Amino acid sequence: MRLAKRHENLRPSGMVRMFQAIERMEGVLNLSIGEPDFDTEPDIVEAAAKAARDGFTHYPPLQGFYDVREAVCRYWERHHGLKSKPEEVYMAVGAMQVPHLAFGALLDPGDEVLLVEPCFPPYFSQVEGNGGIPVAVPTREESGFAPTVEDLRRAVTPRTRGLLLNSPCNPSGRVVPRAQLEEIAAFVQEHDLFVLSDEIYESLVFSGEHVCLATLPGMRERTLTMGGLSKSHCMTGWRLGYAIGPEEVMRTMTLISAVQTYGLNTLGQKAALYALDTQDAKLLERRAVFADRMAAVAERLNSMKGIRCHRAEGAFYLFPNISGTGLSSEDFSWRLLESAKVATIPGSAFGRSGEGYVRIACTQSRDTLMRAMDALEGFVKAL
Template sequence: MRLAKRYREMRPPEMVRMFQTIERMEGVLNLSIGEPDFDTEPDIVEAAAKAGYDGFTHYPPLQGFLDVREAVCRYWERHHGLRADPGEVYMAVGGIQVAHLAFAALLDPGDEVLLVEPYFPPYVSQVEANGGVPVAVPTREENGFAPTVEDLKRAVTSRTRGLLLNSPCNPSGRVVPRRQLEEIAEFVGEHDLFVLSDEIYESLVFHGEHVCLATFPGMRERTVTMAGLSKSHCMTGWRLGYGIAPEALARTMTVIASSQTYGLNSLAQKAALYALDTQDAKVLERRAIFAERVASVAERLNAMKGVRCPPADGAFYLFPNISGSGLSSEDFSWRLLEEAKVATVPGSPFGRSGKGYIRIACTQSQDTLMRAMDAIEKFIDTL
């Protein structure tokens, strides 16, 4: 069967190649996957089962059940002061679908989107798949990988249409401070841009505060807030995401998705309804555990020869600088996997700013993390 020309030369991205290799190996200490090691809480699972017994086994409303969208609104007003209407919420198959639909609805061919480095790699292909041109905005470790307006001004052109911002950040763990977000909001208004604000890690901030970009004056009408329950409520396998956007855009995203996924799983939505309204205390408990893990791993890394690990203010990742090892990020990660059976992700797929770094996900038990640190330290000592 002949493939379409645009896919004939397609090869798995670096991160996917790493994941596929790990699947074929045994005994790997896996610090590569951004998935909480906690199972979904049993009462959330029971809520989904009850919904099934209650007859929620049919097609859902395409934009999502009204009561679920209302729960999303309650959650964001309660935690972040964002007042939204259910008509502005689209329930998606994971947060990543929100980005795809938003780009599909907003981009014309040749429109440029600023991607703040280091960025989640799939966003590059999503912009390109929807006719846009991804434009990388480098950041620096000395600035905490937080973008400045000067960084954005160097990248903006007359073809710039949008900005993708991720805070807390995958992979760096940065949380963009309120003052910088205010300056970014002003920049966005001056250049009449839309913003896809990836706030999927909003519940995991250890230092400082999470500030919702859409709460700044003039930003609600030009911001798509992307979030979900994968990280906050340990529901990665449920594929629960949502976007909060201007109502006309949310409707357009719904129409586009009607020919793709035709709504989000009914039972998963009812589980989300229960989770959003009842799990705040559990979310805080897990946040404290992740904060402890991230701090202890950073301490170990900073004690290793040739490694410098910037602190993480949020998410559950660390982004250590391993350039002192004399290896590139790709060589370091692949050799570490092959020789020490510790899986990490090279920093290079996250943009040019990631060269010389690796991503470590602190999503394993403390014992597993410390055993992995022992193995990394031993590996580095042999270089």
């Protein structure tokens, strides 16, 4: 069977290749995947089961149940001061669906989107898949991998239509401070851009504060806030995401999705309704656990020759600089996997700005993380 020409050169990303290799191995200490090791809380599971018993087993509204969208609005106003209405919310099949639908709704062929590197690899394909042109905006460790307005000015052109910004950031763990976001907001308004603000890690901030970009002056009408329950509520397998943004964009995204997924699963939505309203204390408990793990792993990394690691401000990733070992990101990650059975993601998988780094997900127990650090330390000593 002949593949479509547009997919003839399709290859797995550096992240996907690592995941595929791990599947074929046993006994791997897996620090590669951004999935919390906590199971979904039993009372959330029961909320879904009760919904099934109560007959919520039919097609859902395409944009999502109204009461679920109301819960999203309550959560964001309570936590981040973002005031919105249910008509400005779209319930997505995982947060991953949001950029695809948003770019489909907002991009014309040839429109450019600025992507701040290092960044989540699928962003590039999602822009290209909707006729756009992804433009990498390099950042540097000395600026905390946060984009400056100067970085953005070097990348913007008359064809630039939008900006994708991720804070807290995967992979760097950077939380962009308010003053810097205000400068970025002014730049965005100056160039009449839209922003897709990926705030999926909003509940995991260890230092500083999470500032919702849409709450800044002049940004509400040009920002799509991207969120979900995978990281905050440990519901990765439920595929529960959402977008908050201008009502007309939500309507268009809904129409595009009607010929793709035809709505988000009913029972998951009812679980989300319960979770968004009841789990704030659990979010704080898990955040403290992740903060402890991150600090412990960063301390171990900084004791190893050739490695330096800044403490992350948010998310649950560390992004140590491994250039002092003399290895490239790819060589370091693959040799570490093969010789010590510790899985990480090479920083180059997140764009050119990630070369010289690896991503470590602190999503395992403290004991597992320390065993992985023992193995990593032995690997580095043997180089």
